[in-house]
Amino acid sequence: MKRKQNRQSYYADVFGKFRRHKLAMFSLCTLVIVILAVAFLPALLKLDPTKTGQGKSYLAPDGSFILGLDKLGRDNFARLLYGGRTSLLVGLLSTFISIIIGVPLGLCAGYFRGACEAVVMRMVDIFMVFPSMILILVLVSIIGPSVWSVTIIIGIMGWPNFARIVYGSVLSVSSKEYVESAQAVGASHLRILKDYILPNAISPVLVTTTFRTASAILEEASLSYLGMGVQPPAASLGNILNDAQSITTLTMRPWFWIPPGLLLMLIVLSINFIGDGMRDALDPKMKV
Secondary structure, eight states: OHHHHHHHHHHHHHHHHHHTOHHHHHHHHHHHHHHHHHHHHHHHHTOOSSOOOSSSTTOOOOSSOTTOBOTTSOBHHHHHHHHHHHHHHHHHHHHHHHHHHHHHHHHHHHHHOHHHHHHHHHHHHHHHHSOHHHHHHHHHHHHOOOHHHHHHHHHHHHHHHHHHHHHHHHHHHTTSHHHHHHHHTTOOHHHIIIIIIHHHHOHHHHHHHHHHHHHHHHHHHHHHHTTSSSOTTSOOHHHHHHTTOSHHHHHHOHHHHHHHHHHHHHHHHHHHHHHHHHHHHHOTTOOO
């Protein structure tokens, strides 16, 4: 009971410090607004990102289309919202895949040591020695570009970050008295990992999750910009920017490429600032 109360007090203190981090709270509110907008506005406004021929190609913003039309007569505002939804979906799902692969492997490597440690950490070294974007491009080209293939590949390529973070945390936690006491009374490995090690090693994972999500969103946008990510007619922020490569569009039609660029920047910065706030709140030496 006492340990449970101490843990609740710790989480309350962490939440209190996070709330006092003004930039992180502002970023959290901004990200929530973006998520609500991309999730619900398309249905409320009955927007269709794939409908072509709605007017003149490269139509400038007007009363009917607030961000104008693209070269195929598609609504740029509709594509912006659906593109933001796609980028967030890829970022969150790929990070979840990285977590479910990397966290268990890092736990096992740090707790059991020996052969398990050698195998897992050498796998981490092998994955991290290759330039990730080049390897992702190769794998996507083999499997075929799509939302799901990009999500899965980015997720698989991201697990070493979590495995290495968890491995280091477990090495530190495993030497604590409460873990040694649990081992002395004959507690099972599963119980020790679940009740004693994971709760005390999870803080770095939470911070890494935010930065990894932002990185995954940028990787998806880069792949889509290069034509190896989300494929038209599906919209993503990357392939919207891909359509704006011509000098004429860049110089004469700023409404075409500035909104997706700003939305991408806003999402990534918000997630990174939330990560900064979580890092400071979870650090017992920091006074926010």
